[in-house]
Amino acid sequence: MATKERSLENAIKTKLNEREAKEFNRIYYGREEHCELELKESTLTTCDKENIDVQAYKFYGATEEARKPRLTKIGLVQHSIVLPTDKPIKDQQEAIFQKVKNIIDIAASEGVQLLCLQETWSMPFFLCTQQKSPWISFTESAESGPSVMFLRKLAAKYDMVIISPILEIEEGVWWNTVVVIGESGNIIGKHRKNHLPSAPGSSCETPFYSPGNTGHPVFETKYGRIAINICYGRHHALNWLMFRLNNAEIVFNPCATLANFGEPFWHAEARNAAIANGYFTCCLNRVGKEHFIINTEDGDNVVDRSYFGSGYISAPDGTRTPSLSTVRDGLLITVVDLNLCRQTRDRWGFIMTSRLDDYAKELKEYVK
Amino acid sequence: MATKERSLENAIKTKLNEREAKEFNRIYYGREEHCELELKESTLTTCDKENIDVQAYKFYGATEEARKPRLTKIGLVQHSIVLPTDKPIKDQQEAIFQKVKNIIDIAASEGVQLLCLQETWSMPFFLCTQQKSPWISFTESAESGPSVMFLRKLAAKYDMVIISPILEIEEGVWWNTVVVIGESGNIIGKHRKNHLPSAPGSSCETPFYSPGNTGHPVFETKYGRIAINICYGRHHALNWLMFRLNNAEIVFNPCATLANFGEPFWHAEARNAAIANGYFTCCLNRVGKEHFIINTEDGDNVVDRSYFGSGYISAPDGTRTPSLSTVRDGLLITVVDLNLCRQTRDRWGFIMTSRLDDYAKELKEYVK
Numbered sequence: 001m002a003t004k005e006r007s008l009e010n011a012i013k014t015k016l017n018e019r020e021a022k023e024f025n026r027i028y029y030g031r032e033e034h035c036e037l038e039l040k041e042s043t044l045t046t047c048d049k050e051n052i053d054v055q056a057y058k059f060y061g062a063t064e065e066a067r068k069p070r071l072t073k074i075g076l077v078q079h080s081i082v083l084p085t086d087k088p089i090k091d092q093q094e095a096i097f098q099k100v101k102n103i104i105d106i107a108a109s110e111g112v113q114l115l116c117l118q119e120t121w122s123m124p125f126f127l128c129t130q131q132k133s134p135w136i137s138f139t140e141s142a143e144s145g146p147s148v149m150f151l152r153k154l155a156a157k158y159d160m161v162i163i164s165p166i167l168e169i170e171e172g173v174w175w176n177t178v179v180v181i182g183e184s185g186n187i188i189g190k191h192r193k194n195h196l197p198s199a200p201g202s203s204c205e206t207p208f209y210s211p212g213n214t215g216h217p218v219f220e221t222k223y224g225r226i227a228i229n230i231c232y233g234r235h236h237a238l239n240w241l242m243f244r245l246n247n248a249e250i251v252f253n254p255c256a257t258l259a260n261f262g263e264p265f266w267h268a269e270a271r272n273a274a275i276a277n278g279y280f281t282c283c284l285n286r287v288g289k290e291h292f293i294i295n296t297e298d299g300d301n302v303v304d305r306s307y308f309g310s311g312y313i314s315a316p317d318g319t320r321t322p323s324l325s326t327v328r329d330g331l332l333i334t335v336v337d338l339n340l341c342r343q344t345r346d347r348w349g350f351i352m353t354s355r356l357d358d359y360a361k362e363l364k365e366y367v368k
Numbered sequence: 369m370a371t372k373e374r375s376l377e378n379a380i381k382t383k384l385n386e387r388e389a390k391e392f393n394r395i396y397y398g399r400e401e402h403c404e405l406e407l408k409e410s411t412l413t414t415c416d417k418e419n420i421d422v423q424a425y426k427f428y429g430a431t432e433e434a435r436k437p438r439l440t441k442i443g444l445v446q447h448s449i450v451l452p453t454d455k456p457i458k459d460q461q462e463a464i465f466q467k468v469k470n471i472i473d474i475a476a477s478e479g480v481q482l483l484c485l486q487e488t489w490s491m492p493f494f495l496c497t498q499q500k501s502p503w504i505s506f507t508e509s510a511e512s513g514p515s516v517m518f519l520r521k522l523a524a525k526y527d528m529v530i531i532s533p534i535l536e537i538e539e540g541v542w543w544n545t546v547v548v549i550g551e552s553g554n555i556i557g558k559h560r561k562n563h564l565p566s567a568p569g570s571s572c573e574t575p576f577y578s579p580g581n582t583g584h585p586v587f588e589t590k591y592g593r594i595a596i597n598i599c600y601g602r603h604h605a606l607n608w609l610m611f612r613l614n615n616a617e618i619v620f621n622p623c624a625t626l627a628n629f630g631e632p633f634w635h636a637e638a639r640n641a642a643i644a645n646g647y648f649t650c651c652l653n654r655v656g657k658e659h660f661i662i663n664t665e666d667g668d669n670v671v672d673r674s675y676f677g678s679g680y681i682s683a684p685d686g687t688r689t690p691s692l693s694t695v696r697d698g699l700l701i702t703v704v705d706l707n708l709c710r711q712t713r714d715r716w717g718f719i720m721t722s723r724l725d726d727y728a729k730e731l732k733e734y735v736k
Contacts, residue, residue, distance in 0.1 A: 007395075008391065008395040008396060010391075011384060011388040011391045011392040012380060012384070012388075012390075012392065013381075013383055015383045015388065016379060016383055020379040020380075020383065023374050023376065023378075023379045024376055024379040024380060027375075027376040027631065027632055028376060028632075028636065030630075030632035030633065038729075051571055088411075094676070110463075120554070121525050123369055126446075133629065154495075165492075194723065195720060195721045195722070195723065197715050197717070197721070198717050198720060198721050199715060199716065204500065211721075211723060215730070216730070231427050232721070235644055235716070235717070235718050236644070236721075236722060236723075237605030237606070237608070237609060237641070238605070238609070238724075238727040238731075239607075239720070240605070241605060241606070242727070242730055242734075245734050250540070263394075263395065264394060264396075264397075264398035264399075264686050264687070265394075265398065265639070265640070265643050265686040267395065267636075268635075268636045268639050268640045268643065268686075269643065269644075271633070271636050272636045272637055272640035274604055275603070275633050275636065275637065276604070276605055281678070299564055318632050319632070320634075332446070332556040347567060348567065348603070349565070349566050350603050350604070352566060353563045353564060353565070353566050353579075353604075354563070354604055354606070355562065355563065355579060355604075356606075356731060356734065356735050357735045359606040359610070359731060360728070360731040360732045360734070360735045362583070362584070362610055363606075363724060363727060363728040363731060364726070364728045364732060366610075366613050367724050367725045367728045368438055
């Protein structure tokens with residue numbers, strides 16, 4: 001049942017008459033109608049019972065003579081942690097697995113083909129404690145760690161490609177990594193976070209891992225050419241651009257972003273990236289409150305974190321879906337026609353007019 | 369008198385209670401209150417009489433120990449053409465001068481120091497006719513053309529820096545140029561549009577002039593370090609970035625953008641650029657309807673264009689003003705504290721974490 005929560009969507013919902021709502025939607029979402037997809041009765045019942053915000057939309061392209069529509073059904077999942085952060089790590093993780101499995105089951109029953117989880121989905125975002133112990137037990141191998149093995153089974157079971165943001169450990173070194181798991185449970189590849197928050201304070205990630213060393217890979221999957229721009233990388237226009245130049249059609253942006261930093265411009269950044277680069281962007285964020293007690297020599301410190309969810313999908317033509325809930329678990333299902341990428345790029349010509357050779361020279365000069 | 373017009377602002381205004389409006393504002397404008405500036409009674413009376421949408425806001429920074437606030441009062445002007453487009457060109461221009469002078473007089477009386485006019489402000493945006501004749505009479509010298517000389521006088525009179533987008537002609541070659549006029553009526557410099565719309569149809573500008581050859585200059589003025597990203601350049605992240613790397617504090621984005629192309633993402637692009645680059649962005653757009661009759665060998669063609677105004681200012685911290693009217697002439701006055709640029713850049717660290725040396729290499733590889 002939708003609880004009354006703070007959000008832009010709730011602030012305007014029911015307040016506007018039909019004409020006003022259309023005008024609001026035309027500007028804010030880029031189209032007058034949301035183009036909702038119908039969901040199964042079983043989905044609605046389960047989500048209602050489990051207090052999961054489920055929403056479903058579509059972005060269709062124009063009909064082409066030479067190509068059929070290339071439809072892909074995307075699912076974005078946001079979920080809060082389950083157990084207190086001082087419980088045994090195994091138990092915390094098992095409880096999250098159970099919750100996420102439930103949501104993936106629902107997504108599968110709706111035919112989702114390409115599913116993305118939030119940043120470091122299988123743990124609390126403990127980095128804010130600025131401590132490595134005892135959290136190191138959450139790090140894992142990108143090929144065979146517990147959360148990866150858990151998802152490999154589900155991917156194979158459901159013929160689904162799953163994008164899984166983890167904390168990777170390789171030869172004792174940590175990385176903020178996303179693993180792309182193929183529809184037969186295979187590992188298609190991985191990508192490491194390119195840009196790390198480095199401001200003083202609890203959001204600093206540089207004590208934990210280095211900026212990624214995997215460049216800007218685009219992964220060929222059964223359901224489209226995808227890339228992942230992890231969290232803070234969304235502030236970096238060149239990060240988005242390189243994924244475009246490497247031919248991505250969908251770029252996922254799994255995040256752990258706090259309301260007091262990023263919420264007001266959450267709705268500008270990924271949407272702007274979709275427009276500028278002519279691909280779909282799928283941004284999703286952690287949700288819920290996380291409470292940490294940190295034992296120090298001087299006594300206990302408390303760190304409280306609150307994430308605002310609000311995942312949405314933007315199409316290359318600048319249209320976007322509404323956002324998921326700011327406080328509840330959520331599943332955003334969206335059918336996209338990948339042909340819309342080339343159609344929009346052809347119409348607007350942003351790459352043709354981008355003068356990249358000039359910029360390559362200018363940047364080279366600048367960094368000298 | 370504010371007429372009832374279509375706009376997102378009007379769709380929500382008066383519909384939300386105080387709590388809802390605050391929540392809407394927090395997300396949509398980045399702050400709960402608009403922080404309005406009081407205007408003179410004479411300004412309100414004149415603007416009411418002349419049907420000019422006048423709005424005024426402020427963006428204050430934090431207090432610093434070593435630096436005083438560096439306040440600059442910016443004015444953005446949007447205005448429709450006055451005479452039909454088949455009248456003598458001299459008369460059309462003279463009528464626009466008169467209208468714009470009136471608005472600049474108001475801005476001066478409010479103490480505006482840095483004023484920007486819309487793209488090709490002194491003429492109808494005739495490029496949509498895809499004809500050069502008779503419109504060549506609107507082109508002019510960037511140093512001594514009629515619109516430049518007109519503004520040089522006003523700049524000197526009012527101790528104002530004026531940013532004037534014109535069509536420049538130099539040795540018979542056209543350019544889409546912005547002239548920066550100093551507060552003593554001097555010419556500080558000029559910049560030529562870097563990225564030209566090149567899609568087939570009436571929006572194509574490549575038959576008229578070439579992409580700019582002035583790079584990414586930042587102009588030191590009495591009122592701050594400014595740059596100009598002309599119209600279509602706002603779709604290009606690297607264009608915004610180079611102005612940042614060259615140390616701009618305010619980037620103006622004067623436009624001639626049509627509702628059926630750019631209106632829905634107008635509100636994402638310049639705001640996103642402010643966030644990503646840590647400077648103020650000031651986007652402004654032509655407004656009103658323009659009607660052209662084109663004589664061809666096969667008879668007369670008619671071209672109708674409609675611009676949506678909607679200028680706004682974004683601060684580096686992601687907050688923004690409401691938009692000017694979508695249909696009326698307008699003057700947006702905003703006081704900004706330039707110290708907010710460094711304050712935000714320091715807090716967020718986007719440039720420190722930008723890995724530009726890597727991108728310089730990657731781009732060089734790509735363009736090979």
